[in-house]
Amino acid sequence: MTSNTATTEKAYLPAGLPLPAPAPDGLDQGFWDAAKQHELVVQRCTKCEAFQFGPEWICHQCHSFELGWHKVSGRGRIYSWERVWHPVHPALKGACPYLVVLVELPDAGNVRMVGNLLGDPMQEVVIGSEVVAEYEDHPEADIALVQWRAV
Amino acid sequence: MSDYTVKDKVAVVGIAETTYYKRGGAPISEMQLTLQAIIGAAQDAGIDPRQIDGFASYSNDRNDPPRLAAALGCEDVSFSNMFWGGGGGGGSGAMANACAALVAGYSKYVVVYRGLAQGQFGRFGQGTQAKTVSGAPAYTAPYGLMSPAQSFAMRVQRFMHEHNGGHAAQKAISLTSYAHAQRNARAVMHGSPLSPEAYDGARWIVEPFRLFDCCMENDGAAAVILTTVERARDLRQKPAIVIAASQGSDYRQAAPAHNAPDYATSNFKTVAKRLWGMAGISPKDVDVCQSYENFTGGVMMSLVEHGFCGPDEVDDFMTTENFRFDGGKLPLNTSGGNLAECYMHGLELITEAVRQVRGTSTAQVKNVDISMVCSGPMVQPVSDLILRA
Numbered sequence: 001m002t003s004n005t006a007t008t009e010k011a012y013l014p015a016g017l018p019l020p021a022p023a024p025d026g027l028d029q030g031f032w033d034a035a036k037q038h039e040l041v042v043q044r045c046t047k048c049e050a051f052q053f054g055p056e057w058i059c060h061q062c063h064s065f066e067l068g069w070h071k072v073s074g075r076g077r078i079y080s081w082e083r084v085w086h087p088v089h090p091a092l093k094g095a096c097p098y099l100v101v102l103v104e105l106p107d108a109g110n111v112r113m114v115g116n117l118l119g120d121p122m123q124e125v126v127i128g129s130e131v132v133a134e135y136e137d138h139p140e141a142d143i144a145l146v147q148w149r150a151v
Numbered sequence: 152m153s154d155y156t157v158k159d160k161v162a163v164v165g166i167a168e169t170t171y172y173k174r175g176g177a178p179i180s181e182m183q184l185t186l187q188a189i190i191g192a193a194q195d196a197g198i199d200p201r202q203i204d205g206f207a208s209y210s211n212d213r214n215d216p217p218r219l220a221a222a223l224g225c226e227d228v229s230f231s232n233m234f235w236g237g238g239g240g241g242g243s244g245a246m247a248n249a250c251a252a253l254v255a256g257y258s259k260y261v262v263v264y265r266g267l268a269q270g271q272f273g274r275f276g277q278g279t280q281a282k283t284v285s286g287a288p289a290y291t292a293p294y295g296l297m298s299p300a301q302s303f304a305m306r307v308q309r310f311m312h313e314h315n316g317g318h319a320a321q322k323a324i325s326l327t328s329y330a331h332a333q334r335n336a337r338a339v340m341h342g343s344p345l346s347p348e349a350y351d352g353a354r355w356i357v358e359p360f361r362l363f364d365c366c367m368e369n370d371g372a373a374a375v376i377l378t379t380v381e382r383a384r385d386l387r388q389k390p391a392i393v394i395a396a397s398q399g400s401d402y403r404q405a406a407p408a409h410n411a412p413d414y415a416t417s418n419f420k421t422v423a424k425r426l427w428g429m430a431g432i433s434p435k436d437v438d439v440c441q442s443y444e445n446f447t448g449g450v451m452m453s454l455v456e457h458g459f460c461g462p463d464e465v466d467d468f469m470t471t472e473n474f475r476f477d478g479g480k481l482p483l484n485t486s487g488g489n490l491a492e493c494y495m496h497g498l499e500l501i502t503e504a505v506r507q508v509r510g511t512s513t514a515q516v517k518n519v520d521i522s523m524v525c526s527g528p529m530v531q532p533v534s535d536l537i538l539r540a
Contacts, residue, residue, distance in 0.1 A: 013295050018281050020289035028289070054290055054407030080309040080414070085355035088298040089278035097355075100296045102305050102409050112410050114291045114305075127312045141283070145293055 005038040005074060008136040008147055012116040013098060016091030019141045028055045030069040035144040038135040042108040044070035051109035074133035076103035076148065079112055081125045097121045103131055103148050118149040156429055157250035162383035162390035163538065165196025165376035166502040171339050171493035175270025177370035184372035185214040185266030186222055192374040197387030198260060203376070205230035205258030207249045209241025210496055214266045230258040234398070234534070238299065239443045239489070239497030240527030244534030246501060247396035249377045259378060265498040266372035274368050275299060290408035299445060300365055302409075303529045304357045307448030310415035311359060314462045318359065320469035321447035322350055324483070325363045325490060327474040328444065332487025335513040339369060340491035364447040366489035373498040375505070391508035391522070391538040395430035397422050398534035405531040417452035417528035419535070426535040427458075432521060434458040437537075439482045439507045439516040441500035442525040444489045449528030454481075457525065457535075476514035485514040497526050501536065508540050 022032045034041040044051050045059035046066045058065055080102040087093045099117040104110045117125060118134060129150060136145040168191070169177075169184045177184060193200040200223045206216035207230070216231040230252040234241030242265070249261035269275065278297030279288070288297075296302065311317040329345035332338035345363055353362035383390040399422045404411045413420070427433060434457060442450045451465050459481055460468035474483040486492045486503035493499050504522040506512040524536040 013293075017295065018279055018284040018288075018292050020293055021283035021285045023285045023289070027286075052406075053410055054287055056407075060403065060406075080305045080312070082296075082301065082304040082308055083355070083358040084295055084301060085357060086300075088276060088301070089280075089295070092278075092295060095295075098295055100294055100301065100305070102309075112408065112414075114294055114296055114409055116294050127309070 006134045007038065008118060008134050011136055011138070012118060012147060014091050014095050017089060019138055020143050020145070027057065031055060032143060034069065035135060035146055036142070038144065039071055040074045040133050040146060041069040041071050042105065042111055043067055051111050053111035053113065070108065072105055072108045075107070076105045076131050076133070078125060078127050078129050078131055079104040080127060081117065083121065099125065101125070101131065101148055113146060115146055115148045118147055123150070157254050157396060158394050158429055159392060160380060161250040161253050161377050161393045162380050163375055163393070163505045164378050164383050164386045164388055164390055165192040165198070166505050167191025167195050168337065168373040168495065168499060168502060169371050171337055171495065172370040173339060174274065174368040174370060177268050177270060181266050181268035181271055182214050182218070184268060184370070185219065185264055188266070188372035188374035189219065189223065189262055189264055192262060192376045195388060196376045198376070201225055203260050203262050204228055205249065205252050205261030207232040207234070207245040207252070207261055207263045208265060209234035209245045210237055210239065210265070212265055213272065230261060236530060236532050238445060238527050238530040240530040240533045242443065242497035242501055242526035242534065243396060243524050243536035244398040244526065244532065246375070246377070246393070246536050247398050247534060250393050250396050253377060253379050259382065261377050262374050263377065263498070264372065264374040265496045267496055268370040269368045270370050276368055287407040300357050300360055303446050303449060304360050305409060306415055306529055307446065307452070308359055310448065310452055313415050314465065316463070316466045317448065317451055320451045320465040321364055322347070323469050323471045323474060324444065324447040324450045325350055326471050328484045328487050328490035330471065331476060331485050331514045332491035335486050335492055338487040338492040339367060340487060359448065360446055363490070366445050367494045369494045371493050371495050373495045373502055375498065375501055389509050391505045391540070393536065394539050395426050395537040396535065397425040397429060398532055399425065400532035417449055417456050418531060418533045419453055419456040419525065419528065422533055422535055423457045426537065430537045436521050437481065437523045438519045438521050439485060440523045440525070441484055441488065441504050443497045443500060443527050444484065445528065453525045453528045476516050482516045485512050485516065500524050500526070504536070504538055508538050
């Protein structure tokens with residue numbers, strides 16, 4: 001684990017929700033491997049240096065097949081958000097409301113990632129405000145989620 | 152505009168729908184519902200169902216043309232088409248594809264249909280029960296972003312932030328659908344009026360959507376038969392002539408994990424441009440509009456992107472007064488639509504647009520010449536249709 005990242009004390013949402021599994025075709029193995037190491041990476045073209053997320057098999061800008069993973073700071077800005085009140089999964093009964101945020105990453109071409117905004121689900125959420133990544137370990141599934149906390 | 156257009160060449164000649172049911176309420180199978188609607192549309196047109204030689208649908212309809220044609224005993228099937236993409240984005244797209252098949256001469260009578268029994272095959276509004284998810288859902292579902300409402304609330308919230316409004320507009324859209332449904336005996340919400348107080352007091356589903364901002368989930372089927380304008384002259388009904396049909400998706404709208412570059416959009420910007428270009432008319436010429444309501448916020452953005460008002464004017468323009476069938480500036484969703492008639496995946500919006508041209512709507516707008524449908528905001532692709540009398 002790198003020193004500048006934090007780990008969530010417990011899972012934000014209850015157990016029983018689906019957890020990520022790296023795609024069988026290998027497309028996003030690098031992303032999930034990095035998350036387990038508490039690092040945030042974004043796919044980047046090695047030729048034209050365009051960022052993209054979620055991962056694709058080619059660069060959407062120059063069509064190069066040579067793509068790599070670029071480590072980013074884990075600092076982002078809230079681009080949009082929602083407070084969920086109605087559970088659409090049995091595991092979420094009793095877990096509402098909860099906050100989902102869409103975070104843009106200024107040091108990765110403003111690609112966006114979805115996560116939960118940690119802390120009080122009734123906190124005021126301000127679009128444009130800064131957040132930082134935290135990692136939610138799920139050792140039973142050999143995976144870590146990337147979550148976000150207001151700075 | 153190029154000469155290669157379907158404008159003025161194709162007409163809707165038959166429409167039908169089954170009884171509309173609450174989710175799980177259909178007493179017959181989804182396939183039977185679909186066959187009932189298709190046979191009904193043929194009867195409405197005054198043709199034998201065996202004359203149908205083209206099939207077009209959307210949203211991965213389970214009732215595939217080979218089975219339907221075998222069941223109906225169709226003499227020959229010369230066009231079989233599925234519009235890709237989910238949600239109701241393909242309603243007008245299937246109409247567009249049917250038009251293309253007729254203008255190309257592939258088929259003589261094409262049926263556009265949608266059969267949907269959510270009670271038999273599972274609900275759109277529930278999250279996946281899988282233990283793990285891979286690919287694009289892996290970036291959303293583990294965070295509790297799993298349903299259509301949750302996917303689209305994120306886009307609408309951003310639109311409302313950028314334009315500093317939208318709550319009043321969404322409320323007006325919802326109240327309008329419920330008001331129009333009270334005149335429509337087919338509507339599942341007929342007899343269940345919605346007051347402004349009940350709208351405001353309803354529980355949140357996901358902010359910024361309250362309960363009545365969300366479509367229903369239903370069982371039913373609907374079908375629409377199209378043919379060339381020449382054949383239409385000899386049939387039973389007053390034809391509703393297609394003057395424009397467009398479909399598509401703006402730049403990288405389906406980029407995974409909410410990465411569409413233009414995010415706060417219904418995805419109609421390029422499609423609307425093609426629509427107006429083909430029709431040769433402008434928004435002020437539209438007499439009545441059916442705009443797909445998965446969620447009211449999507450209707451709000453659709454109307455903006457078709458040029459009915461500016462993005463900063465939504466709360467001023469989108470009022471129950473302006474949306475009324477009797478005297479509103481833009482009569483909207485006159486059957487009650489997905490919110491209050493039936494979630495027939497937007498095909499009920501197309502049958503209603505045809506009724507407006509025929510003069511047979513239960514919320515009939517006076518002297519309708521131009522009747523428009525917008526299918527499926529915020530999905531990829533989306534589609535549009537304009538009919539004239």
